[in-house]
Amino acid sequence: MRIDILSLFPRMFEGPFGESIVKRAVDRGLVSIQVHNPREHTHDRHHTVDDSPYGGGDGMVMKPEPIFEAVESVTGLIGREAVPVILLTPQGRLFSHDVAQELSREPNLVLVCGHYEGVDERVIRHLVTDEISIGEYVLTGGELAAMVVVDAVVRLLPGVLGSEGSARDDSYARGFLEYPQYTRPRVYRGWEVPEVLLSGNHQEIARWRSEEAIERTLLRRPDLLAKAVLSEEERSLVDSIKARRGFN
Numbered sequence: 001m002r003i004d005i006l007s008l009f010p011r012m013f014e015g016p017f018g019e020s021i022v023k024r025a026v027d028r029g030l031v032s033i034q035v036h037n038p039r040e041h042t043h044d045r046h047h048t049v050d051d052s053p054y055g056g057g058d059g060m061v062m063k064p065e066p067i068f069e070a071v072e073s074v075t076g077l078i079g080r081e082a083v084p085v086i087l088l089t090p091q092g093r094l095f096s097h098d099v100a101q102e103l104s105r106e107p108n109l110v111l112v113c114g115h116y117e118g119v120d121e122r123v124i125r126h127l128v129t130d131e132i133s134i135g136e137y138v139l140t141g142g143e144l145a146a147m148v149v150v151d152a153v154v155r156l157l158p159g160v161l162g163s164e165g166s167a168r169d170d171s172y173a174r175g176f177l178e179y180p181q182y183t184r185p186r187v188y189r190g191w192e193v194p195e196v197l198l199s200g201n202h203q204e205i206a207r208w209r210s211e212e213a214i215e216r217t218l219l220r221r222p223d224l225l226a227k228a229v230l231s232e233e234e235r236s237l238v239d240s241i242k243a244r245r246g247f248n
Contacts, residue, residue, distance in 0.1 A: 001106070001157060002032045004074045005146050006067065007113040008049060010035040012143045022151060025160045033150065036074060038066035050116055059117035067123050071110055078108050085110045085129045087119065088142030088149070092131030095149060097172035099132065103149070104156040111149065113142030175228030176217045179209040210234065215241045 005013065013035050017023065025031045039047040042065070050060040075083050084106055093099070103109060112119070112128065124131070134145045154160055182193045196208045214237050217225045230238065241247075 001030070001104075001108070001154075002034070002078065003109045003111065003150055003153075004078075005033070005035045005111045005113065005150075006038055006070050006074075007035055007141075007143055007146070008037060008039065008115055009113075009141070009143055010037050013147065016147045016151070021160065022154050025154050025157065028159070030157055030160055031154050034074075036070055038062075038070045041066045041069035041073065053117065057117070061117050062115060062119040062123075064120040064122045064127075067112060067119060068127055071112070071127060074110055083108045083110055085112065085127060086149075087112045087114060087124065087128045087131045088134075088145035089114050089118065089131050090133050090136075090138050092133040094136075095132050095134045095145075095152070097152075100149070100152040100156055103153045109153070111142075111146045113146050115141045172224070175224055176213040177221060177224070179212040179216070211237050211241065214238055215245075218242070218245075218247075 007013070013033075017026070017033055022031075022033075026033060038049050042048055048063070049066050050062050053059070053061045071085055075085075084103070086103075086109065088111060112123075132145070132149060134148050139145060182197060186193050186198070194208070196204050199205070210233075214225070214234060217228075218238065218241060225238070228234075
């Protein structure tokens with residue numbers, strides 16, 4: 001996969017993408033991440049990328065020319081016509097595990113980081129193919145949102161985590177929150193690891209994990225459970241948990 005990011009502050013990405021799993025994925029050639037500054041596509045000596053809004057109002061708006069030319073330069077380098085161009089904006093569709101999976105199947109992505117009061121509407125109507133928000137709040141710019149999207153997408157790429165099961169059991173991957181995890185020591189400050197995890201009985205461990213994941217989801221995110229496609233055994237677990245917990 002190749003991911004191109006348009007940002008007025010490209011140095012913000014050096015830390016997050018220079019460490020841990022994303023860096024290892026880049027080093028192994030599983031993903032290429034390029035950051036481009038729209039200022040490089042301006043044509044005045046001040047490298048102007050924003051201007052006051054027509055009709056008045058507070059703040060500044062990102063100009064269309066640098067964004068269009070930067071995106072067109074990137075897509076020209078890729079050599080593909082139908083490249084998803086995604087604007088990170090509070091007005092976009094809400095980012096989720098399903099959206100991350102959808103994007104992970106694309107060979108190329110272009111992410112545009114908005115700033116100030118937003119971007120000229122012509123960018124949205126005639127250039128951008130998708131708009132994504134990472135939550136119902138407003139950030140100072142789209143850079144942090146782009147980092148979140150890239151991290152969530154890259155870890156889903158084949159070979160990045162080293163084990164397909166690692167991503168398959170994640171929270172949201174199957175519609176549930178993830179079950180509790182434990183490691184050594186067996187007892188810490190009097191708190192013991194559940195006995196079933198030490199039993200070596202893989203069938204019982206799998207059942208315990210399913211039950212814990214369902215119970216955690218029921219208590220914390222019942223909206224997820226309502227949308228999940230459940231097996232007969234999982235529906236039975238839901239009913240028994242509800243009965244034990246006193247749910248109506």
